[in-house]
Amino acid sequence: MIETERPYQIRGTTQTLLALRVDTPDDPTFFDLLKTDVLKSPAFYKNAPVVIDVQPILDQPTTEFRKFVARVRASGMQPIGVINGDETWNKAAAAVGLSVLAAGAPAKLDAAPSNAEPPRAAPSVAERGAAEAAPTPPAARPAPAAMVVEETVRGGQQVYARDGDAICLASISNGADVVATGNVHVYAALRGRAFAGFDGDQRAMIFCDRLEAELVSIAGFHLVSEELPAVARGKRVRVRCADGGLVVDVVS
Amino acid sequence: MAKIITVTSGKGGVGKTTSAAAIGTGLAQAGKRTVVIDFDVGLRNLDLVMGCERRVVFDFVNVIHDDIRVQQALIKDKRLDNLFILPASQTRDKDALDQEGVGRVLDELAKEFDFIVCDSPAGIERGALLALYFADEAVVVANPEVSSVRDSDRIIGILNSRSKRAESGDEQVKLHLLLTRYDAERVEQGEMLKTDDVLEILAIPLLGVIPHDKTVLAASNVGTPIVLEAGSIAGQAYQDSVKRLLGDDVPMRFVEPRRAGWFTRFLRRSA
Numbered sequence: 001m002i003e004t005e006r007p008y009q010i011r012g013t014t015q016t017l018l019a020l021r022v023d024t025p026d027d028p029t030f031f032d033l034l035k036t037d038v039l040k041s042p043a044f045y046k047n048a049p050v051v052i053d054v055q056p057i058l059d060q061p062t063t064e065f066r067k068f069v070a071r072v073r074a075s076g077m078q079p080i081g082v083i084n085g086d087e088t089w090n091k092a093a094a095a096v097g098l099s100v101l102a103a104g105a106p107a108k109l110d111a112a113p114s115n116a117e118p119p120r121a122a123p124s125v126a127e128r129g130a131a132e133a134a135p136t137p138p139a140a141r142p143a144p145a146a147m148v149v150e151e152t153v154r155g156g157q158q159v160y161a162r163d164g165d166a167i168c169l170a171s172i173s174n175g176a177d178v179v180a181t182g183n184v185h186v187y188a189a190l191r192g193r194a195f196a197g198f199d200g201d202q203r204a205m206i207f208c209d210r211l212e213a214e215l216v217s218i219a220g221f222h223l224v225s226e227e228l229p230a231v232a233r234g235k236r237v238r239v240r241c242a243d244g245g246l247v248v249d250v251v252s
Numbered sequence: 253m254a255k256i257i258t259v260t261s262g263k264g265g266v267g268k269t270t271s272a273a274a275i276g277t278g279l280a281q282a283g284k285r286t287v288v289i290d291f292d293v294g295l296r297n298l299d300l301v302m303g304c305e306r307r308v309v310f311d312f313v314n315v316i317h318d319d320i321r322v323q324q325a326l327i328k329d330k331r332l333d334n335l336f337i338l339p340a341s342q343t344r345d346k347d348a349l350d351q352e353g354v355g356r357v358l359d360e361l362a363k364e365f366d367f368i369v370c371d372s373p374a375g376i377e378r379g380a381l382l383a384l385y386f387a388d389e390a391v392v393v394a395n396p397e398v399s400s401v402r403d404s405d406r407i408i409g410i411l412n413s414r415s416k417r418a419e420s421g422d423e424q425v426k427l428h429l430l431l432t433r434y435d436a437e438r439v440e441q442g443e444m445l446k447t448d449d450v451l452e453i454l455a456i457p458l459l460g461v462i463p464h465d466k467t468v469l470a471a472s473n474v475g476t477p478i479v480l481e482a483g484s485i486a487g488q489a490y491q492d493s494v495k496r497l498l499g500d501d502v503p504m505r506f507v508e509p510r511r512a513g514w515f516t517r518f519l520r521r522s523a
Contacts, residue, residue, distance in 0.1 A: 157409045
């Protein structure tokens with residue numbers, strides 16, 4: 001089929017978004033806390049598109065919403081829409097230039113299903129167009145672009161898998177970084193730093209044959225060497241997100 | 253075509269210059285026409301270690317900037333007539349070296365020599381980067397201790413990514429690990445890293461293990477490359493390493509602690 005020439009192309013795309021659930025917007029510490037979170041993990045939160053979950057405040061008036069959105073923006077995040085709104089709230093959202101999105105499935109902290117589904121395929125928080133919520137057949141999904149690193153990553157070097165997993169066949173030296181938006185696999189000693197789920201995917205995990213890491217981080221949560229459990233040191237492990245922190249499992 | 257071998261380490265004081273002098277001299281002893289270049293502009297030492305500091309007229313920087321021919325700056329070794337030294341300048345700093353100039357000098361030397369041994373300065377700045385940029389092979393010198401091994405790891409990363417071979421996509425620089433100041437007794441007591449531990453971290457082939465040996469300092473002070481000291485075990489270990497560099501298969505020596513003889517044991521007991 002010959003494509004007609006157009007100055008643009010419109011395509012469907014699936015993005016993982018952060019959702020900011022607003023429980024008590026009038027809490028005086030609300031924005032201080034938010035700012036602190038952004039400052040703590042700027043790579044993760046700064047200018048990150050975020051949808052505002054208004055479910056807990058549906059019964060409250062929408063009069064302050066414009067000011068609220070401006071303050072969220074001032075904290076460093078980029079509000080792009082609301083989810084779980086009713087008619088009044090959706091109107092208020094449109095009035096301040098935000099989109100109305102269908103609610104997505106919240107990100108699972110439990111990592112169990114990750115064997116069954118590819119790490120980056122499922123939208124975790126919100127997705128445009130509720131009608132498309134049915135699972136995409138495997139053939140239609142873009143293949144996750146894993147980056148395979150065959151050589152030792154030396155001190156001062158960094159590998160960055162922008163669109164998926166980083167798979168390292170040799171060790172990661174002290175002072176080296178492995179960064180991936182998906183999972184990090186190291187089939188040797190991990191002595192440097194590993195960052196999985198770099199753009200915020202809490203389902204991402206870190207696997208290594210020998211844990212001697214300076215730091216492990218998933219979706220902004222991290223553990224430094226000192227904080228790693230002693231029983232896991234030097235062992236083959238999996239690191240995952242759970243209960244608002246990181247858990248290190250020794251796997252035999 | 254000459255082979256360019258850079259002796260480097262990242263960390264200072266691990267034995268780069270001693271090793272460059274020993275390897276250069278060893279290659280010359282094996283009949284190869286060899287020149288050793290001191291890249292440590294401003295802190296030159298190679299001429300001292302090789303015993304020719306009183307004959308320095310022109311230096312590396314003069315050749316690059318002052319219209320001096322490289323043949324005028326080369327110093328011929330008094331002991332081996334196929335060994336030459338190109339000394340560094342003491343009055344300039346490392347910014348006096350530039351990639352184009354260094355490349356020109358190396359091209360010129362490559363016509364006359366079998367081996368060009370580059371003695372790198374410590375650090376990962378300009379002088380060190382230029383010393384490794386043109387390398388065909390690199391001898392990474394490390395001591396069996398953590399900070400030295402970390403710095404060697406860093407320099408290996410730079411060799412693999414910022415050398416001419418890496419930039420042009422040619423075959424990678426061939427890497428060799430030379431473990432110096434190896435004290436077998438302290439290794440056995442767990443005060444120093446084991447050879448295997450270092451190899452595990454650095455993951456490059458082992459060229460040699462040079463035992464800690466007091467004769468190294470003494471020889472260095474009188475300007476004799478250690479391979480010329482017949483009684484020195486470090487000298488013998490360097491000679492083995494040079495043979496390996498030339499492709500011979502030589503077993504490792506001096507890596508086990510020396511067992512005290514019955515007489516020494518007797519003395520210790522009665523002391």
